[in-house]
Amino acid sequence: MIPRRLEILMVVVSEIFLCYWIYWYSKECLGTVGIYRAEMQMLIGLIAILVVDNIFFLLWEKEKVKKIWSVFSIGLLECIICLMIYRWLVLNNEQGIYHREREFLYSVVCLVLFLIMDTLFSFFFRVRKKNAELRKKEEEKAVLEDYNSRLEKLYKEIRGFKHDYINLLSSLYLYIEEENYSDMRTYFLEHILPSGQNLAKEDQAIGKLSNIKQPDIKGLVYLKLINAFHEHLQVQVDLKEEITSIFMESEDLVRVLGIFLDNAIEAAKETEEKYLYLGFLSAEDGVYIRIENSMMEKSVDLTQLCKYGYSTKGNNRGVGLYGVEQILAKYSNVLQSTEQKGKRFVQELKIYRREL
Amino acid sequence: MLPIFLCDDVEENLLHIRNIIEKQIFIEELDMKVVCATQYPEKLLSVIKNSSKPALYFLDVEMKHEMNGFCLAEKIREIDPRGFVVFITAHEEMSYLAFRYQLEAMDYISKGQTQEIPERILECLKNAQRRLVSKNNNVHKVLKVSAGEKIMLLSQEDIYCISTCATAHKIKVYLRDSVYEYFNTLQEIQQQLSEEFCQCHKSCIVNMQYVASFQEKERKLHLKNGQVCHVAVRKIRAVRERIQLI
Numbered sequence: 001m002i003p004r005r006l007e008i009l010m011v012v013v014s015e016i017f018l019c020y021w022i023y024w025y026s027k028e029c030l031g032t033v034g035i036y037r038a039e040m041q042m043l044i045g046l047i048a049i050l051v052v053d054n055i056f057f058l059l060w061e062k063e064k065v066k067k068i069w070s071v072f073s074i075g076l077l078e079c080i081i082c083l084m085i086y087r088w089l090v091l092n093n094e095q096g097i098y099h100r101e102r103e104f105l106y107s108v109v110c111l112v113l114f115l116i117m118d119t120l121f122s123f124f125f126r127v128r129k130k131n132a133e134l135r136k137k138e139e140e141k142a143v144l145e146d147y148n149s150r151l152e153k154l155y156k157e158i159r160g161f162k163h164d165y166i167n168l169l170s171s172l173y174l175y176i177e178e179e180n181y182s183d184m185r186t187y188f189l190e191h192i193l194p195s196g197q198n199l200a201k202e203d204q205a206i207g208k209l210s211n212i213k214q215p216d217i218k219g220l221v222y223l224k225l226i227n228a229f230h231e232h233l234q235v236q237v238d239l240k241e242e243i244t245s246i247f248m249e250s251e252d253l254v255r256v257l258g259i260f261l262d263n264a265i266e267a268a269k270e271t272e273e274k275y276l277y278l279g280f281l282s283a284e285d286g287v288y289i290r291i292e293n294s295m296m297e298k299s300v301d302l303t304q305l306c307k308y309g310y311s312t313k314g315n316n317r318g319v320g321l322y323g324v325e326q327i328l329a330k331y332s333n334v335l336q337s338t339e340q341k342g343k344r345f346v347q348e349l350k351i352y353r354r355e356l
Numbered sequence: 357m358l359p360i361f362l363c364d365d366v367e368e369n370l371l372h373i374r375n376i377i378e379k380q381i382f383i384e385e386l387d388m389k390v391v392c393a394t395q396y397p398e399k400l401l402s403v404i405k406n407s408s409k410p411a412l413y414f415l416d417v418e419m420k421h422e423m424n425g426f427c428l429a430e431k432i433r434e435i436d437p438r439g440f441v442v443f444i445t446a447h448e449e450m451s452y453l454a455f456r457y458q459l460e461a462m463d464y465i466s467k468g469q470t471q472e473i474p475e476r477i478l479e480c481l482k483n484a485q486r487r488l489v490s491k492n493n494n495v496h497k498v499l500k501v502s503a504g505e506k507i508m509l510l511s512q513e514d515i516y517c518i519s520t521c522a523t524a525h526k527i528k529v530y531l532r533d534s535v536y537e538y539f540n541t542l543q544e545i546q547q548q549l550s551e552e553f554c555q556c557h558k559s560c561i562v563n564m565q566y567v568a569s570f571q572e573k574e575r576k577l578h579l580k581n582g583q584v585c586h587v588a589v590r591k592i593r594a595v596r597e598r599i600q601l602i
Contacts, residue, residue, distance in 0.1 A: 236452070279455045279456075281456065285504040285506075288455070332523050332524070332525060335503055335536075335537040335538065335539070337535060338535045339534035340534060341533070346534075350504065352504045
């Protein structure tokens with residue numbers, strides 16, 4: 001492999017040669033055009049460099065076409081600045097006379113200027129991109145660390161439960177020793193059976209998450225469910241089919257679901273019922289997601305819900321659902337519905353297969 | 357008279373619900389009657405096959421028959437598409453089943469909160485009567501909206517307001533305490549709407565039935581569910597005239 005720097009150097013040198021060649025070739029062609037001939041020559045040369053530059057950029061970065069246009073437009077801006085400087089150089093003498101012999105010198109100056117500007121710009125872009133990537137990686141790392149700590153917590157809990165369980169069972173032994181079967185029966189029904197059921201319920205709920213095939217969405221739902229269990233919510237997960245593809249950018253869906261689930265958990269933990277329902281349904285025309293929670297009787301004003309700053313929890317809150325609105329506005333294949341039925345609050349998302 | 361049908365596979369439940377319903381009909385002097393209360397879905401189907409009137413159905417969801425409440429409801433809808441179905445179920449089941457079966461515009465009664473059952477039943481009865489009466493006056497109208505490939509039918513009387521979304525070709529329909537989105541434009545649905553509706557802004561159509569107050573200076577319409585709609589300058593007169601009519 002050729003080192004990256006050498007590659008760039010080669011490109012720059014070849015660009016200069018190309019530009020030089022085009023410059024002189026176009027001189028022949030434009031010989032009769034008149035006073036703007038020199039500028040035309042410059043422009044053609046610069047655009048040639050720009051095009052070559054962009055082609056190489058495409059080959060290297062394999063970025064989307066959209067980005068290419070932004071690079072190209074910045075290149076055009078550079079061209080115009082160079083041309084203006086060129087004109088200023090050419091005409092900047094006392095007599096206002098056009099110096100034919102200096103034309104070449106000026107155009108070389110402008111070319112060098114152009115290349116410097118181009119390098120600076122691309123350098124600037126690369127740095128910015130790198131920063132954005134770094135930030136994203138850091139965020140991912142933070143989520144992963146969070147996830148790890150939750151797993152550790154869960155592990156500790158399970159260990160604690162195991163310990164409890166052994167204690168429970170050994171106390172059962174006392175009843176057996178005494179042959180006190182009626183007390184043993186009540187003890188078993190009251191203490192041992194429910195504790196096992198609880199754990200099994202949580203395990204079951206989490207086990208169902210394996211049907212979500214997108215790791216980031218699964219991770220998020222997992223985190224939120226653990227949260228819900230910590231708040232002692234009655235969690236019901238309905239996830240029968242495999243969810244293989246969801247027709248939304250997964251980072252957007254993660255944000256939306258995160259906000260919905262946070263709201264649902266926060267509302268449900270205030271209630272006596274502490275009910276949380278999470279459903280994923282893979283239908284023929286798309287994926288439906290439903291989040292339902294118990295809530296206090298005090299009704300929520302649905303029409304205000306998505307306005308910036310609206311919150312049932314006091315000031316400086318209420319940014320979440322506004323964010324959801326902003327995200328979902330991008331999608332013409334997603335329908336949201338919000339329901340309030342008695343003491344239940346429902347958010348439903350229907351993400352359709354194709355744009356309708 | 358509105359016929360009422362009951363189906364529950366547990367006899368005590370059946371009797372209990374029947375008692376509550378008959379008591380409520382008696383107290384409120386409603387023009388209704390429990391025609392049939394049965395433990396068997398097949399029997400209910402055979403009875404309604406001979407009746408032409410739209411009816412009110414109270415169905416248990418989990419039954420120890422091949423046919424559960426939802427399947428029964430689907431069959432009932434084939435025979436009596438204008439009827440009202442109310443499900444009696446445990447709360448936990450309801451969210452799960454409603455989601456799985458993608459039901460719309462149906463009521464349900466929770467078995468869990470025993471003291472609330474009479475109140476909820478009365479609500480259902482009144483709701484059904486209100487709709488039946490307006491049906492006879494030919495006021496009852498539906499609004500066809502599309503959600504994906506499905507066409508949904510909404511009852512126009514329940515709609516408070518319809519507004520556009522930030523995304524093109526999406527509308528928001530506000531009911532008393534729910535908001536739904538559909539793939540339509542205001543222009544598309546405008547012809548379907550009854551005279552109750554009035555467009556007060558290019559992005560908003562309001563059901564005048566639910567207007568609580570109109571603040572002309574601020575150009576705002578307050579609806580009974582607390583919603584506030586802006587009124588366009590050139591619509592002020594129309595809105596004022598409509599309000600005077602009510």
